[in-house]
Amino acid sequence: MDEPVLLTGAGGRVGQAILRGLGDEYDWRLLDREPLPAAKVPDGVTDADRYVADITDERAVREAVADVGAVIHLAGDPRKTAPWDSVLRNNIDGTQVVMRAAAEAGVEKFAFASSNHAVGGYETAERTPDLYRAEDDYRLDGSELPRPGNLYGVSKAAGESLGRFYHDEFDMSVVCVRVGNLTKDHPPREYERGQAMWLSHRDCAHLFDRCLRAEYGYEIVYGISDNDRRYYSIERAREALGYDPADNSADYTFEGEPKPDRDAEADGDRYAPESFAPDADRPANESPADPNFPADPDDA
Numbered sequence: 001m002d003e004p005v006l007l008t009g010a011g012g013r014v015g016q017a018i019l020r021g022l023g024d025e026y027d028w029r030l031l032d033r034e035p036l037p038a039a040k041v042p043d044g045v046t047d048a049d050r051y052v053a054d055i056t057d058e059r060a061v062r063e064a065v066a067d068v069g070a071v072i073h074l075a076g077d078p079r080k081t082a083p084w085d086s087v088l089r090n091n092i093d094g095t096q097v098v099m100r101a102a103a104e105a106g107v108e109k110f111a112f113a114s115s116n117h118a119v120g121g122y123e124t125a126e127r128t129p130d131l132y133r134a135e136d137d138y139r140l141d142g143s144e145l146p147r148p149g150n151l152y153g154v155s156k157a158a159g160e161s162l163g164r165f166y167h168d169e170f171d172m173s174v175v176c177v178r179v180g181n182l183t184k185d186h187p188p189r190e191y192e193r194g195q196a197m198w199l200s201h202r203d204c205a206h207l208f209d210r211c212l213r214a215e216y217g218y219e220i221v222y223g224i225s226d227n228d229r230r231y232y233s234i235e236r237a238r239e240a241l242g243y244d245p246a247d248n249s250a251d252y253t254f255e256g257e258p259k260p261d262r263d264a265e266a267d268g269d270r271y272a273p274e275s276f277a278p279d280a281d282r283p284a285n286e287s288p289a290d291p292n293f294p295a296d297p298d299d300a
């Protein structure tokens with residue numbers, strides 16, 4: 001892609017996984033309402049390409065999307081316990097502002113960070129916990145209707161509908177990635193659901209890279225690694241985007257330690273190493289919590 005790529009929510013967990021994997025690959029324009037410390041910004045991104053703005057600020061967003069070829073839209077409230085007023089503003093209105101500005105500016109490709117919580121309602125008492133286990137063959141594939149398990153999930157389903165609308169009305173290519181559970185270096189520890197929907201950092205960067213390079217119209221795909229435990233199919237991501245994940249939560253113990261027989265080097269050269277130095281202030285697994293949102297209670 002010759003034109004710049006706008007990344008909203010660039011300072012967060014997903015944004016940093018993408019930038020650390022693909023920092024050198026694109027001409028980035030970064031937007032976040034929190035100023036980004038230098039350690040979170042790839043080399044070569046100038047001050048002019050760093051926007052400190054809220055995504056509900058229409059004028060700032062219009063300026064940020066001018067002349068970009070693609071948008072990866074991550075900014076929003078990521079909490080599954082987020083209250084309605086927050087998801088309405090940050091996730092629904094914010095996504096509408098960013099998508100409309102992108103469509104009106106003639107942006108070619110738009111990748112939207114949807115969530116597993118858009119379909120959390122399929123995890124019924126009858127299906128769980130078997131659903132989270134490798135022997136179980138139940139699969140969601142992206143063609144099913146949304147079935148949110150909370151208001152945060154409702155806001156993500158709304159974002160997917162906005163994407164459908166802006167694809168149909170403006171012919172913008174839109175891919176909604178129902179992201180699973182992103183953690184760095186190892187799958188979520190002692191958490192079956194999390195291990196079934198693990199998305200490793202390098203698979204995350206690779207998946208969004210495919211969202212920028214592939215040709216598609218409107219797609220809903222699942223964003224998880226190639227986990228043995230899974231109830232989301234990644235076939236559509238493979239077919240439509242050319243997604244080819246490298247990681248599998250089965251290569252780790254339930255406690256999150258690499259298994260001794262794991263071939264750690266096997267896929268080591270498939271994707272570029274992290275392209276700029278790690279943020280020394282950042283804990284190994286998480287970026288600091290967004291100061292504007294209190295943490296989800298069970299994430300403490």
Ligand SMILES: NC(=O)C1=CN([C@@H]2O[C@H](COP(=O)(O)OP(=O)(O)OC[C@H]3O[C@@H](n4cnc5c(N)ncnc54)[C@H](O)[C@@H]3O)[C@@H](O)[C@H]2O)C=CC1
Binds near residue numbers: 034077181182290
């Ligand atoms: N981390 C995960 O495992 C998953 C994340 N997602 C989605 O991916 C996206 C990114 O999530 P994370 O990186 O985990 O969250 P995060 O909280 O680490 O990062 C979000 C970033 O967006 C910025 N932001 C929030 N509201 C904003 C607004 N109104 N205007 C401008 N900037 C704003 C924050 O300052 C922060 O830097 C979210 O939309 C989330 O719902 C979906 C599924 C799983």
Ligand SMILES: O=C1O[C@H](COP(=O)(O)O)[C@@H](O)[C@H](O)[C@H]1O
Binds near residue numbers: 180182194
């Ligand atoms: O959408 C999201 O999902 C992940 C995984 O959900 P969880 O219920 O298993 O924690 C969550 O970690 C992330 O914060 C959220 O944005």
